[in-house]
Amino acid sequence: MSFTQDDVKKLAYLARLAVDHSIVEDLDKILHFVGKISDIDTKNVIPMQHAGDNIQRCRPDEVTEPNVRELMQSLVPEDATAAGLYLVPKVVE
C-alpha cells in the first residue's frame, strides 16, 4: 500500500494542514515501516488502550472551577476579542 497525492490531499484537509507534496515520500516510508505489524497473528488479543488498563475515574457532577473568562480571553493573540467573544474571519458576507 502506498500514499497517493489524492490521499495526502484528503488527509491534509481532515487535519486542517497545508502540506508540501514532498511529504508523500516520508509518509510512504513511515507507513511501510509501521505496516509490518499487519503480518503478526493477534487473534484473540484484547487491544490495550491504556497502560495498566486504567479505568477512567469519574467525579461527582459538581461545579468546582470558578469562571475565568477574562483570564482566558487575555491569552488571545492581537486582542482578537470583542464583547466577550473571539474574533475570526467573516464566514458570511
Add this chain to the structure above:
Amino acid sequence: MHNKSITELSAELHNKEISSVELTKFFLERIKKFDGKLNSLVTVTEEQALAAAASADQIIAKGTPGPLTGIPILHKDIFCTEGVKTSCGSRMLDNFVAPYDATVVTKLKQAGTVMLGKTNMDEFAMGSSNEHSYYGAVKNPWHTDHVPGGSSGGSAAAIAARLAVAASGTDTGGSIRQPAALSGITGIKPTYGLVSRFGMIAYASSLDQGGPMAASAADCALMLQAMAGFDSKDSTSSKTEVPHYKEHLNYSVKGLKIGLPREFFSSDLSPSISDAVHEAVRELEKLGATIKDVSLPNTHLSIPAYYIIAPAEASSNLARYDGIRFGYRCKDPKDLADFYCRNRSEGFGAEVRRRIMIGTYVLSAGYYDAFYVKAQKIRRLIANDFSNALKEVDVLMGPTTPDVAFKIGANNADPVSMYLNDIYTVSINLAGLPALSMPCGFVNDLPVGVQIIGNYFQEAKLLNVAHQYQKVTEWHMQMPPAFA
C-alpha cells in the same frame, strides 16, 4: 559548587554556609556564561528565581526547610508555568503565557525549589535529537557538534553542563532516558500514573509521563519524591501510595535478580555500547546481584506500534491548536478555512505536521482497525512480554540507546532512521512501566547510558539499584570539560 549533590547543597543551605539567593545567582551566572554554546534554555526567569530564592531563605531562617528548599532547578518548556511563557518548543505557542501551573510545577514550588527557567525541547516532545525545536537545536555539552538526545534535550544538556541542579522532563517514548543517556546524566521515567499530567502539554496521553533528570539517582529520588502522588486533576493519576524513596536507596542489592533481555543485545547494538552495559551489570554482580538471560520476543514490534499509537493520540490532542483562543495567528487569512489551515501549517513544524498526518491516517475510516486497533493488540503482546520476564527477575537491564550521540543533522534525511533511536525505550512506555537511565561509560568521549526497568510502581527499587551502582562507580560524576 556546581558539582555538589542536592543533599550536599541542602546541608550547606540548612547550615547557612550559603544562601539560596547566592546559590541561585551562581547558577544564573553559569547560564549566562555557558548557555550560548548549548541553547538549552528557551526562557530564563531571573527575577522570579531571585524572589523564590529569597522566600526559600526565609523558610530556612524559620528553621522549617525540606530537602529541596532553595535548590535551583529547570522545567522542561512542556510544563505550564503561570505567568511565564510555555512554548512546548513550538512557534504555535511562542506567544503563550500559561494561565496556571502544572501540578508538577506546583509541587516542586511547594517543596521550595527555585525555577531558573524553561528548557528547550523537540516541538511538542516529538523527536529524539532536540533538532525539531522552533528555537533551534540544542548542543550536547560533551561535543557541541552532536545532539543531546530528545525530546527533553534542553533539560539533559543543561544538567550535564551543571547549569542547574536538577530538571523536569517528560517521556512518551524515551524522552527522559534517551537524552539522559546521550548527555551523561541520570533520569527516571516513572510508572504511568505516578506523576500528574495536569498542565503538562499533551503529546500522546496514554504514554506521556513526567519525571526528574539530575546528575545522580539520589538526586532523582529527592526530585521524584516531590513530583509523585495522586492528583484529582488528572483522571489517570494513580492512588498508589508513594514510598519514601530516599529510605530505599541504601538497601543492599545482594540477591537481586537482574534479567538481560537478549533482544536488547542484538546486532543493532553498537559493540562498544554492549561492552559498557555488560561492564555495569558486572559491577552489580560484584555487589551480589545474579544475572539471568530473559526474552522480550516482541521487542522488534515496539517501534512500529509506537509510531501508530503516538501519532494517533497526537493528531487528536493537537486538534485543539486552531489559533482562535490562544497560540499562533496567521496574517490576513482569506476566510475561516484558510485561517484554520494556515494557523496550523505555519504554527507547527515539519515533524509535528508529519505525525499529525500519520495519526489522521491511522484513525481514518477504513484504516482504523488495520493500523490503530492492530497496534493496540501489539501493545498488549509487548506488555505481556514484560510481565512474563518480570515474573522471573526483579529488574531488567540493557542499553538505553543503540549508540552514542550522533552528529547534528545526521538523521534528518530519513524520519524512520531517527525513529530507530527509540528501539530500547518505547516498549517501556507502551507497557506503562518505570525505567531509569544512568551513565555507565564513554565511547569516543561521548557518554553511554544503561537502562534499568522494573515492575509497576517499583521506582524505589530502580533508584536503589542505580544508587548502589553509583556508590561504587564515578561515571555519573564526570563533567564535560568545556563546562567544568
